[in-house]
Amino acid sequence: MAALPHAQYEPVRLAQVRPRGWLLEFLRRQCAGITGHPQTSGYPLDHTFWDDPSRLADVADPAMAWWPYEQTAYWVDGALKAGFLAGDESVRELAVAQVEGAIAKAAPDGFIGPEMFRDRDRWAYLVFFRAVLAQYDITGDRRLIDALVRHYRSTPHPMGFARDVSGVEILLALYAETGEPDLLEQATDLYARFNAQDSEHARDFTLAGMRSDRPVTTHGVSFNELAKLGALMYAATGDRESLDATVHAYAKVERDHLLADGLHSGAEAMSGNGPLESHESCTISDHTWSLGHLLQITGDPHYADRLERVVFNALPGAVTKDFTALQYFSCANQLIATNASNHNPMSRGDNRMSFRPGHPVQCCTGNIQRALPNYVERMWMRGRGGNRGDGRGEEIVAALFGPSRIEAPIAGTAVTIEEQTRYPFEPGVTFTVTPEHPARFTFTVRIPEWCQAPVVTVGGEPTDQPPVPGTFYRIEREWQPGDRVEVRLPFPLTSRCWADGGTSLELGPLTLSLPVSTTLTVDTEDDWEQTPVEFRLAGPQRRLPGFPAYTLVPGSEWAYALAVDEASLADTAEVVWTDGEAFPLDVDTPAVRVSVPARRVRDWALVETDRVSRLLPSFENGRFRMVEHEVEGRFTLTPPLPAPDTLAERLGDETERIELVPYGNTLLRLTVFPAAGPQTSAR
Numbered sequence: 300m301a302a303l304p305h306a307q308y309e310p311v312r313l314a315q316v317r318p319r320g321w322l323l324e325f326l327r328r329q330c331a332g333i334t335g336h337p338q339t340s341g342y343p344l345d346h347t348f349w350d351d352p353s354r355l356a357d358v359a360d361p362a363m364a365w366w367p368y369e370q371t372a373y374w375v376d377g378a379l380k381a382g383f384l385a386g387d388e389s390v391r392e393l394a395v396a397q398v399e400g401a402i403a404k405a406a407p408d409g410f411i412g413p414e415m416f417r418d419r420d421r422w423a424y425l426v427f428f429r430a431v432l433a434q435y436d437i438t439g440d441r442r443l444i445d446a447l448v449r450h451y452r453s454t455p456h457p458m459g460f461a462r463d464v465s466g467v468e469i470l471l472a473l474y475a476e477t478g479e480p481d482l483l484e485q486a487t488d489l490y491a492r493f494n495a496q497d498s499e500h501a502r503d504f505t506l507a508g509m510r511s512d513r514p515v516t517t518h519g520v521s522f523n524e525l526a527k528l529g530a531l532m533y534a535a536t537g538d539r540e541s542l543d544a545t546v547h548a549y550a551k552v553e554r555d556h557l558l559a560d561g562l563h564s565g566a567e568a569m570s571g572n573g574p575l576e577s578h579e580s581c582t583i584s585d586h587t588w589s590l591g592h593l594l595q596i597t598g599d600p601h602y603a604d605r606l607e608r609v610v611f612n613a614l615p616g617a618v619t620k621d622f623t624a625l626q627y628f629s630c631a632n633q634l635i636a637t638n639a640s641n642h643n644p645m646s647r648g649d650n651r652m653s654f655r656p657g658h659p660v661q662c663c664t665g666n667i668q669r670a671l672p673n674y675v676e677r678m679w680m681r682g683r684g685g686n687r688g689d690g691r692g693e694e695i696v697a698a699l700f701g702p703s704r705i706e707a708p709i710a711g712t713a714v715t716i717e718e719q720t721r722y723p724f725e726p727g728v729t730f731t732v733t734p735e736h737p738a739r740f741t742f743t744v745r746i747p748e749w750c751q752a753p754v755v756t757v758g759g760e761p762t763d764q765p766p767v768p769g770t771f772y773r774i775e776r777e778w779q780p781g782d783r784v785e786v787r788l789p790f791p792l793t794s795r796c797w798a799d800g801g802t803s804l805e806l807g808p809l810t811l812s813l814p815v816s817t818t819l820t821v822d823t824e825d826d827w828e829q830t831p832v833e834f835r836l837a838g839p840q841r842r843l844p845g846f847p848a849y850t851l852v853p854g855s856e857w858a859y860a861l862a863v864d865e866a867s868l869a870d871t872a873e874v875v876w877t878d879g880e881a882f883p884l885d886v887d888t889p890a891v892r893v894s895v896p897a898r899r900v901r902d903w904a905l906v907e908t909d910r911v912s913r914l915l916p917s918f919e920n921g922r923f924r925m926v927e928h929e930v931e932g933r934f935t936l937t938p939p940l941p942a943p944d945t946l947a948e949r950l951g952d953e954t955e956r957i958e959l960v961p962y963g964n965t966l967l968r969l970t971v972f973p974a975a976g977p978q979t980s981a982r
Contacts, residue, residue, distance in 0.1 A: 301475040303534035307598030308680040313436040320702030326385035332622030335390045339846040340657030340664045343367035350400020352413045365420035370661040372426035377668025402446045409449025417454045422462035428469045461501040464493035467528045509548035519565020523585040534596045559631040559803045559970045561608030566628045566643040573798040574971035577630040580617045580663040584670045591677035600745045610674045612810045615884045615963030627651035627658040631970035634937045636851040642936040648911040655848035694741040710740040723808045724883040724890035730784040741775040754787040794865045800943035801971035811959040815967035816855040822848040859897040860975035867977040889960035898975045899951035906936040
């Protein structure tokens, strides 16, 4: 896709990038898992909607009609990209069929989808049209762009519920691609109408709300879909105040809500950074998608660092490693994952923290499909001297690291760059640059801000200027076939402090966790009984062989406090890397293990209760408010950290060593520990 005129970088075409190594294996597992078997996740993913407008008749409550269209659109976008990147045409074609069906059945004036959406509930279109644009990016089929332009010209865009404004993203993408001024006018008008709203729901996303220092307290997914629009409007118009508002809003979220796995809290609303704060798996995809936009528009590599940390930690930490099940809510500290273990206020005591192929509310099931394809799509960028790959580009940028290959015309010749690495499961990357003919251009690599001793060599020789952490490092030269660029990125072991006296450890971009072994059983309870009545739009979910819902309970000791601090880490921690071809995210094959001193904590146990207070949505005319309910049953929940003022008297006398692994290798885990302070090493 083309870039907007004021963006610092532009994306490469999706068709030009190929994942390799562990990225490709992840995508293949994804396609063999729930991405390629949406029917196992239940309604609405076991139905098609976008290719058949008459399907709307299946929805009992017309005010809730947006719901199945939003959920299935997430899946279409993720499956189309994952299938293409993994080379799984059967999965890709499942999604392409919905794209082609929707366009083929458009109204005579070009409007796509059910007629009732002409004047309401358009946010599902944002998600679905991303898939249409991805198919265009892969095929170059101009018919797809023309269909979307006709759609937006067919009827005025509504601005009712706040998320209707998300159409700005697609309108601006079409404007960038076509240069048609009426599309920019539509986007500008829609964004102005949104900013004129004075509603409680919209206040964190409007320009005025984003500029304020008021903490963000809204729904995490909605924030990411709407807050980035200020940056997109800047990229289209040059309005710096809109960009500044978006940048400030994301800085507030990072300040107030950042969690140990790299993502912000949001279960469902943002609510701080305590050890038990969780997030929807939805937010993994939407936050990284928005960070990718901010990276391309601002050129600030900080957004790439943030994006990597989410994908390397939060994403694999929220799914089984065969991608057959996921959590709806995921947490840095989760010591149990059953159908009655959700410790968050929203739906407390239900199954949202268990690993299942589908959940009663399917937004996360559909949206998780988008996460890794989004990462691969943003790995490479072009400098603004180029355009959509016609050879005029003078700069190619390795923005996000991972094993991959790009083939693109640069400076008048075809260029292939192989990125050979297991990163982030080894601390370095090697690029082999192969132009068809010798060519002069700039090859740019990101130097992560966390790396304090980076080294860049070209042809085995150090470069003239030392690389600086937190910058893009540019190498301009005449490139010969087979030139090699090596980027060594030593991973520092660091600690981070959290609310409630918590501490966690990080190794470069990897968050470390204590893996808690699990006694795993299949959960035979049907999700249907836990589905809010407003969402009971079809029959119960179906289970397919190989796609069970799981009950995970702890099977090893976890009640530890870290007996280490930042100053003592270098002397007391032992870091051991493992080479090999095993998939580095499997539970049993972590690429690195870190041994640190710890002390046991007495009287720190799972919380067992027969009564919980549960927040549930109450729907009226398709809009909701939260209502508190008292629920009886048998619930077992992950506990909070021990109070700091009582921790000392509860610590065991002996210091022992515990072994931490990357967050993404875990299912049950302790990540944010009580801080006991350094003790005599137990080597």
